Amino acid sequence: MRSIWRTLGPVWRRHIALLCLADAVVGASFGALAMGSGLPGWLPVLLSLVVFAGAAQFMFVGILAAGGNPFAAVAAGLLVNARHLPFGFAVREAIGHGWLRRLVGSHLMADETVAFTLAEADPARRRVVYWATGMALFVCWNLGVLLGVYGGTVVHDTDALGLDAAFPAVLVAVVLPALRDPVTRRAALVGAAVALAATTVLPAGLPVLLALVGVLFAVRWGRAKPSPDGSGVLP
Amino acid sequence: MTSTPTLVLAALVLAVGTLAFRLAGPALSSRVELSAEVGRLMSTAAVVLLTALVAVTALTQGHGFAGVARPAGVGVAALLAWRRAPFVLVVLGAAATAAGLRLLGLP
Numbered sequence: 001m002r003s004i005w006r007t008l009g010p011v012w013r014r015h016i017a018l019l020c021l022a023d024a025v026v027g028a029s030f031g032a033l034a035m036g037s038g039l040p041g042w043l044p045v046l047l048s049l050v051v052f053a054g055a056a057q058f059m060f061v062g063i064l065a066a067g068g069n070p071f072a073a074v075a076a077g078l079l080v081n082a083r084h085l086p087f088g089f090a091v092r093e094a095i096g097h098g099w100l101r102r103l104v105g106s107h108l109m110a111d112e113t114v115a116f117t118l119a120e121a122d123p124a125r126r127r128v129v130y131w132a133t134g135m136a137l138f139v140c141w142n143l144g145v146l147l148g149v150y151g152g153t154v155v156h157d158t159d160a161l162g163l164d165a166a167f168p169a170v171l172v173a174v175v176l177p178a179l180r181d182p183v184t185r186r187a188a189l190v191g192a193a194v195a196l197a198a199t200t201v202l203p204a205g206l207p208v209l210l211a212l213v214g215v216l217f218a219v220r221w222g223r224a225k226p227s228p229d230g231s232g233v234l235p
Numbered sequence: 236m237t238s239t240p241t242l243v244l245a246a247l248v249l250a251v252g253t254l255a256f257r258l259a260g261p262a263l264s265s266r267v268e269l270s271a272e273v274g275r276l277m278s279t280a281a282v283v284l285l286t287a288l289v290a291v292t293a294l295t296q297g298h299g300f301a302g303v304a305r306p307a308g309v310g311v312a313a314l315l316a317w318r319r320a321p322f323v324l325v326v327l328g329a330a331a332t333a334a335g336l337r338l339l340g341l342p
Contacts (some may be wrong), residue, residue, distance in 0.1 A: 021322040022274035022326060043242055050250035070237055070245040077249040081256055083284050088260025089269070090281035095261045103267060115285050118278060162333030165308030168293040169329030171285050172309060173316040178282045184253050187279055188286035199295045211287030218279045 004132050012116075012129060014162060016136050019112055022166045023054075023137055026105035029158040030057060031148020041149045048145040052138060056080040059204060079205035086212070087114045093123060094130035115174035119147030123132030187218035302342035306332030 005013065027048065034044035039061060047057045056077040063073040087109055094117050095105035108131070117130040158164060179185045191214025198207035237245075260277075269277070277286070293309035296303050312329035 018323050018326060026334055040239070040242070043246065046243070046246050047249075049252055050241055050246060053253055056249065056253065059328060060245075064237060064242075069243050069270055074245050074249050074252070076254045078256075081249075083251045083288075084253065084256040085259055086277060086280040086284060088257050089264075089274075089277040090260070092261040092264045102258065102261040103254075106261055107254060108255045111285065111288060160306055160334060160337060162304070162330035162335075164270070165293070165305045165312070165329040165333035166326050168289045168305075168309045169312035169326050171289045172293075172313045173322055173325040175285045175289065176313070176316045178278075179286070184279050185284055188283045191283040192287045193291035195291050196294060197289055200298050208284060208287045208291055212280060213285075214283045215276060215280045218276065218283075 004128055004135075007128050008132050012120075012132070015116070016133050019116075019133070020136050020140035021024070021172060022163065022170065023112070024140040024147070025161075025163055026054060026158060027141045027144025028151070029150035029163075030054065030061075031145040032151075033058075034061045034065075035059065035147075035149055039064060040074050044149055045142075048142050051077070051081075052141065053077075053081050053084075053110065054141070057206075061198075075202065076205065079203065079209075082205065082209055084109055087111075091117050091126075091130060092116065094126040096127060105131065105134065108138055109136055110134065112170055112174075113137060115171055119174045119177060183218050187214040187216075190214040190217050304333040304336040304341050307336055 008016075030048070031044045044057070044061065047060065051057055051060075060073045060077045060079055063076055064070065088106060088158055091109070091114055095102060113130060113133045116133045117126050120126045120129045175188070179188055191211030194213050195211040196208040198210045202210070289309070293301070294306050308329040309332075310327045311332040315325045315328050
């Protein structure tokens, strides 16, 4: 862990630290919200350790808190997490080989980890970025949730702090360089439009998956390339 | 309220299912050798999914529009990122814009 942190360099360390801070606050709000809805305190902690996927956790707890069926809560959570399937194919080289590495590395997969990893052009450094981001987020997210559960009302309203804008902002900063490639950009814009249209009628999770329709446009009109210089906001 | 064993079971089923989604790519890669073309498509698919995630989380809440503050915050972030502003500034700019607009009474 220490050698990974050193290899990372100061710029990536700063990016990851900031991401960690934002995620810890969101984690704290998740813990507080779960407690506030009358669910037992161990549930948000258990979910954060074994599921480790923010959107699915919010959905799972939200459905249970509304008096929903546990089957519905599991199904909704799985629907939201289905996007990790293509993520796994995209970052498999960064995770590495060997069953233990694959098992642990896969568990650390998160939107931000995948986005950071794909923003790094060098394959060897991709591995370092993936593992450092994954481990740091796992620790910060779970500490945040603990704080929310046992600190109670540390964070009342993350929306008042504008934190609901922070998550999409992180992803914007990270995917923007990849969107400099015209083929990828066309695919992404078509996908985003499809997802937005579907959001008005379909349950959460499904619209984002439907965005994969956009990939067909990358196949149809030329091959997708990584961004030419691999540079952008991130190193 | 749902019983404790049911809650534990539900959390574990969600955990195992999620891990299965995550593990499929890395686990299959030792048996299935993906061509460079397919590998590139997978990266494109990840970027497409992340972009859609940005659009949906920035603009919508439930089945409707998210209001003004959050999309404005993300818009400021996109502008800052496009101008290659430091990452810290991009994230803080988004949060500050959204928080500021809400302070002014915008949803």
